[in-house]
Amino acid sequence: MSGVPLLDRRLLLFTGKGGVGKTTMAAATALLAAEHGKRVLLVEVDAKGDLTAQFEHGPVGFAPREVQPGILAMAMDTEASLREYLKLNLRVPVLGRLGPLAKVFDFVATAAPGVKEILTIGKICWEVRESLQGRADHDIVIVDAAASGHVVAQLGAADAIQELVDVGPIRTQTGWMSEILRDPELTAVNVVTTPEEMPVTETIELVARLRAEVDVPLGTVVVNRVLPELFTHADEETFDALRGEAALARLIDRAGAGVGNVLDGARLAVSLRRTRAVHLERLRTEVALPLVYVPYLFVRTHGLRVARMVADALDQELSS
Amino acid sequence: MSAPRRRRTDPTAPDFDELLAAKEILVLCGSGGVGKTSVAAATGLVAATRLGAKVLVLTVDPARRLATALGLEALGNRAHRVPDDVLTRVGLEARGELWAAQLDTKQSWDDLVLSNARDEEQAYRILENRLYHNLTARFVQSHDYIAMERLHAVHATGAYDLIVVDTPPSRNAIDFLEAPRRMADFFGGRLLRWLTLPYRAGGRRASRVVNVASRPFYQVADRLLGGKFLQDIAEFFLEFQSMYDGFVERATAVERLLHDRRTTFVVITTLEAAPLHEAERFCKELVARDFHLGAMVLNKTLPDFFLDPQGDAAAEAFGDGADELAVALATAPDAGAALGQPERTARVLRTIAESFRNFAVVAKRETELRSELARVPEVVVRVPMLDAEVSDVEALAAIGRHLVGTIRP
Numbered sequence: 001m002s003g004v005p006l007l008d009r010r011l012l013l014f015t016g017k018g019g020v021g022k023t024t025m026a027a028a029t030a031l032l033a034a035e036h037g038k039r040v041l042l043v044e045v046d047a048k049g050d051l052t053a054q055f056e057h058g059p060v061g062f063a064p065r066e067v068q069p070g071i072l073a074m075a076m077d078t079e080a081s082l083r084e085y086l087k088l089n090l091r092v093p094v095l096g097r098l099g100p101l102a103k104v105f106d107f108v109a110t111a112a113p114g115v116k117e118i119l120t121i122g123k124i125c126w127e128v129r130e131s132l133q134g135r136a137d138h139d140i141v142i143v144d145a146a147a148s149g150h151v152v153a154q155l156g157a158a159d160a161i162q163e164l165v166d167v168g169p170i171r172t173q174t175g176w177m178s179e180i181l182r183d184p185e186l187t188a189v190n191v192v193t194t195p196e197e198m199p200v201t202e203t204i205e206l207v208a209r210l211r212a213e214v215d216v217p218l219g220t221v222v223v224n225r226v227l228p229e230l231f232t233h234a235d236e237e238t239f240d241a242l243r244g245e246a247a248l249a250r251l252i253d254r255a256g257a258g259v260g261n262v263l264d265g266a267r268l269a270v271s272l273r274r275t276r277a278v279h280l281e282r283l284r285t286e287v288a289l290p291l292v293y294v295p296y297l298f299v300r301t302h303g304l305r306v307a308r309m310v311a312d313a314l315d316q317e318l319s320s
Numbered sequence: 321m322s323a324p325r326r327r328r329t330d331p332t333a334p335d336f337d338e339l340l341a342a343k344e345i346l347v348l349c350g351s352g353g354v355g356k357t358s359v360a361a362a363t364g365l366v367a368a369t370r371l372g373a374k375v376l377v378l379t380v381d382p383a384r385r386l387a388t389a390l391g392l393e394a395l396g397n398r399a400h401r402v403p404d405d406v407l408t409r410v411g412l413e414a415r416g417e418l419w420a421a422q423l424d425t426k427q428s429w430d431d432l433v434l435s436n437a438r439d440e441e442q443a444y445r446i447l448e449n450r451l452y453h454n455l456t457a458r459f460v461q462s463h464d465y466i467a468m469e470r471l472h473a474v475h476a477t478g479a480y481d482l483i484v485v486d487t488p489p490s491r492n493a494i495d496f497l498e499a500p501r502r503m504a505d506f507f508g509g510r511l512l513r514w515l516t517l518p519y520r521a522g523g524r525r526a527s528r529v530v531n532v533a534s535r536p537f538y539q540v541a542d543r544l545l546g547g548k549f550l551q552d553i554a555e556f557f558l559e560f561q562s563m564y565d566g567f568v569e570r571a572t573a574v575e576r577l578l579h580d581r582r583t584t585f586v587v588i589t590t591l592e593a594a595p596l597h598e599a600e601r602f603c604k605e606l607v608a609r610d611f612h613l614g615a616m617v618l619n620k621t622l623p624d625f626f627l628d629p630q631g632d633a634a635a636e637a638f639g640d641g642a643d644e645l646a647v648a649l650a651t652a653p654d655a656g657a658a659l660g661q662p663e664r665t666a667r668v669l670r671t672i673a674e675s676f677r678n679f680a681v682v683a684k685r686e687t688e689l690r691s692e693l694a695r696v697p698e699v700v701v702r703v704p705m706l707d708a709e710v711s712d713v714e715a716l717a718a719i720g721r722h723l724v725g726t727i728r729p
Contacts, residue, residue, distance in 0.1 A: 017352060017353065018351060018352025018353060019351055019352040019353030019354070019594075019595065020353065050594065147352070194353075196353075198353070199353070228675075230671050230672075230675055231668065231671065234664065235664060235667065235668050235671070237658040238658045238659060238661075238664055238665055238668045239668050239672070240658070241656060241658035241659045242649075242659075242668070242669075242672075244654070244656075244659075245654075246652050246653065246654045246655075247649050247652060247654075247655070247659060250645075250648055250649055250652055251634075251645065251649070254637060254641070254644075254645055254648065255633070255634040255637035255638060255641070255645065256630055256633050256634050256637065257630045257634075258628055258629075258630030258631035258632065258633050258634030258635070259634045261625040261626075261628045261630070261631035261634070261676075262631050262634045262635050262638060262672060262673070262676045263672065264623075264625055265625065265626055265631070265672075265675060265676040265679055265680075266671070266672040266675050266676065268623070268679075268705075269675045269679065272705075298678040298679070298681050298682055299681060301592060301593050301685070302593050302594065
């Protein structure tokens with residue numbers, strides 16, 4: 001890792017293809033940061049309610065709630081973000097008379113490019129700025145961000161809006177957001193992936209797009225669900241020899257009829273690891289970013305126990 | 321590999337094979353990473369070879385090697401026939417025709433505008449509008465909508481016996497179901513009329529005439545975005561206006577097609593908590609919205625041999641008795657060099673035992689999740705994890721055999 005260690009920055013975003021474990025990584029990193037004495041604001045962008053479930057906590061709204069000691073969590077809501085923005089920046093007197101603001105907002109935001117994106121990234125940057133100026137209850141903002149394609153639009157929204165909107169406060173107020181987003185001492189975008197064909201391909205493409213289209217410092221690529229390497233080369237010869245006629249007969253004689261299945265199981269594990277190794281190699285050679293490996297967890301799949309185990313794995317990797 | 325397990329509460333309920341024969345459209349859905357595209361391709365393959373049907377697999381974002389296997393590189397929207405020898409090479413009889421096409425969202429939108437615009441001049445005004453690009457590329461549901469639109473267009477040509485469509489990866493699997501209705505609401509909405517009204521009153525490029533009702537809205541919008549921006553939006557929608565009727569009509573037709581009895585939905589999931597939860601929710605929504613829920617595919621499940629109690633016993637013997645077993649193997653009359661070092665052999669045996677026990681935990685969890693499936697369609701098929709990656713036609717054929725329950729060599 002070049003420069004400022006990840007946990008000493010102020011804004012960490014986690015993105016990646018759907019289903020690779022972004023939410024788990026964001027939650028685990030929050031746990032880790034809290035353990036290092038940081039006060040964390042954890043933001044769920046695609047409000048599905050999965051993020052707080054990692055802490056055995058129910059869904060939260062736009063207002064942050066403490067879900068773990070030292071961890072405040074909030075769900076992004078672009079309409080609430082707009083209301084907050086209007087209240088803070090414009091002191092709009094007609095707000096009460098806007099009537100069905102939700103409907104109008106939804107419509108304009110749908111038609112007008114970048115509005116929802118700017119309200120999302122704007123709120124996130126605003127929370128970072130508040131913490132930098134000592135006005136917030138948190139030291140670091142960790143974001144369970146949108147999936148691959150959408151995150152580029154969000155990160156680039158501040159610049160995009162300057163191209164589209166010629167005047168108005170939104171234009172003048174996007175400058176400081178860009179400054180936070182492009183500062184490598186403050187911000188890092190991390191991409192989560194698994195060692196499979198599609199997630200790796202999408203990661204390589206996403207990293208290339210982030211480098212080309214937006215000015216944001218990249219942190220690490222977190223490779224999730226990495227299967228263990230069972231055998232060294234020499235050990236593998238021994239493993240193969242176990243299937244020899246005499247060896248197999250002796251094994252079955254002593255360990256019972258299940259021997260075939262146990263050997264098949266190891267064979268499958270070796271082969272799964274091997275197909276994944278190809279993709280890991282592709283990642284290593286093509287993204288030119290530090291890779292952090294998180295092992296496949298056999299015992300549990302979700303919940304605080306998993307966040308805990310992943311946090312430990314991240315801790316080892318980040319400090320090594 | 322194990323045979324797929326079906327849950328058939330009713331002996332007359334169709335199986336996957338019959339579903340392929342009875343339906344004209346299969347819509348595959350599920351959350352990201354569950355293998356939708358592979359299952360879609362495998363389904364097409366089975367239908368083309370077993371039924372002898374002319375099948376189109378309409379896919380959104382195929383993995384490169386899968387695309388290569390199907391001969392799909394750089395084809396855009398145009399359907400492409402998978403050469404027969406691709407099938408015969410892996411021992412499949414090419415009785416029907418397998419076609420494949422990739423969905424190009426941008427191209428599809430452009431086609432839609434070109435075919436609905438009043439004249440070419442108007443079409444190009446829309447196509448060149450900077451908002452048009454943003455709306456179609458960034459408005460997430462535009463992908464959902466256009467996929468369904470394309471499906472409708474292809475079905476309307478009557479060129480295929482069966483169309484297998486793989487839905488776009490959306491944040492929310494239900495979104496695309498509502499996309500046609502939302503699109504109709506969007507273009508037909510009173511809100512849009514209301515928003516463009518001030519600009520309409522005095523001709524297209526006239527300064528706007530703001531009425532009392534909309535004044536507060538414009539005050540806020542102008543202060544936020546600048547008046548020019550809002551005017552751009554209004555102009556864009558004025559252009560679109562003449563196409564409203566066409567759009568709304570199309571959206572309604574698409575919705576009708578999705579509800580047609582010749583259309584069925586296949587929900588794909590892995591046996592992991594999050595995708596499964598999403599799949600169950602999706603099944604529930606489909607039923608609630610009166611769509612036909614045809615089948616559920618449990619993909620990439622672990623093979624049954626991890627559940628073998630004798631396997632447990634053997635793994636225990638490998639783990640606890642590794643040293644004795646290793647010595648016994650080393651002293652066998654035909655023990656080669658590979659088994660000659662008891663220490664190494666014992667290490668390998670312990671590793672094998674550990675690995676089996678690890679995977680057995682996952683297999684048991686999968687079994688438990690499967691038995692807890694609350695709301696399932698009549699047809700549930702299980703496709704075990706293949707030890708190779710699904711990137712060639714052979715692997716697709718293997719998935720296909722699991723889908724229809726015929727495991728042939």
